[in-house]
Amino acid sequence: MPSGVRTPSTSGAHAMVVDGGHGCWLRDVSGNEYLDYLMGSGPLLLGHAHPAVVEAVSQRLSKGSSYLMVNESAIELAEEVAQTVPCAEKVAFNNSGSESTFFALRMARAFTGREKTLKFEGAFHGMHDYALMSNQWTHAPGEAQGPVPNSAGIASGIGKDVVVAPWNDLETTERLLRKHGAELAAVILEPLQRTLPPAPGFLERIREVTRELGIVLIFDEVVTGYRLALGGAQEYYGVTPDLATVCKGIASGFPISILCGRADIMDHADPQRLAQGDHVRMTGTFSGNSLSCTAALATLQELRRPGTYEGLFEKGRRLMDGLTEAMNRAGIPCQVTGEPPAFQPWFSEAVVQDFRDMLKADPARSMQFTELLLDRGILKAHEKFFISTAHGEAEIDLTLEAYREVAEALAAAG
Ligand SMILES: Cc1ncc(COP(=O)(O)O)c(C=O)c1O
Structure with missing residues (x-):
């Protein structure tokens, strides 16, 4: 397997081998559970093993x-x-x-x-x-x-x-x-x-x-x-x-x-x-x-069930707003872009509208953000957060709390 692990977030201190998933949770072979926003890079709109x-x-x-x-x-x-x-x-x-x-x-x-x-x-x-x-x-x-x-x-x-x-x-x-x-x-x-x-x-x-x-x-x-x-x-x-x-x-x-x-x-x-x-x-x-x-x-x-997309958008919107608010409060320049079912933060002062704007964002801080979330058991790709119907209010609350902690940690790290 010459390309090894797929993403940097699962190498080094966070190296893991997946055992399985249920709903919006992923478990590794060492028995750790992660709240999953990677969602297989998007396909798991209903969560794992619906x-x-x-x-x-x-x-x-x-x-x-x-x-x-x-x-x-x-x-x-x-x-x-x-x-x-x-x-x-x-x-x-x-x-x-x-x-x-x-x-x-x-x-x-x-x-x-x-x-x-x-x-x-x-x-x-x-x-x-x-x-x-x-x-x-x-x-x-x-x-x-x-x-x-x-x-x-x-x-x-x-x-x-x-x-x-x-x-x-x-x-x-x-x-x-x-x-x-x-x-x-x-x-x-x-x-x-x-x-x-x-x-x-x-x-x-x-x-x-x-x-x-x-x-x-x-x-x-x-x-x-x-x-x-x-x-x-x-x-x-x-x-x-x-x-x-x-x-x-x-x-x-x-x-x-x-x-x-x-x-x-x-x-x-x-x-x-x-x-x-x-x-x-x-x-x-x-x-x-x-x-x-x-x-x-x-x-x-x-x-097709009534309310599916309204639910996805409502949860995603809470996360996008909560992330912006946490970073603002900690004084970290951050732009959250996307639509509620798939979004991501850019650590940048400037509005991000095209590829050249993306390049102006701070990749090291983005990496740090992903790692700090992983320290708290929240898994995402370096790019997007993917929301699924399996993410419930309790998980959204847990994530919002983690955003606040991570924003403070980023501010302390300078
Ligand atoms: C917009 C877009 N197009 C094409 C692809 C390629 O799809 P696949 O990885 O299934 O080949 C991806 C994968 O992430 C994608 O995001």
């Missing part, structure tokens, strides 16, 4: 798990996705977010006959070569926006087909869209970029200009899908893309991702187009497997 999901998947498992062939759960889930996600006229299943963003870009190239894609600086779209450009791990972005490769091993030719724009800067983005318009197959964006909401009118204008220039607009809703609303960020912000990739929120931690969108674009995956020469290959051994689809169906049933 009984309805465990029951549905256990029953399904007795009939086998993976057949390569279309199955009842996949059909039922495709219908559910088409009903809930505004852009979803057609639906395809993959296994990870990276696969779906990769296929979305390929689909856009086949549809438009163009080669280039535009992404935003600091946005994350997964692990394939076109995605690993000028993402949030770009430490030396240079004066102009990228593309800066975020990994060794990416062929140098890839960057030539990637245009990078500054998030929330409409003027520059529109200029780049018009400059490269005739070559651009797609614009791919996270509608909530990491935890940076779109400026008023930003998504709406990108929608208008991409439509005008015949560019496929892809919303990467790997995080926001089913988390901000049943219809994801496109429902929440009221802007409908041409294609969307939806992943983490839907299946309680089972591997599945969805590429969905306009029928005329998605139909490139239809094998009957082979003769026409514009067929997009998109298949995977485990894609649409019945266990993941069953987990998703059970999750959706829970998410």
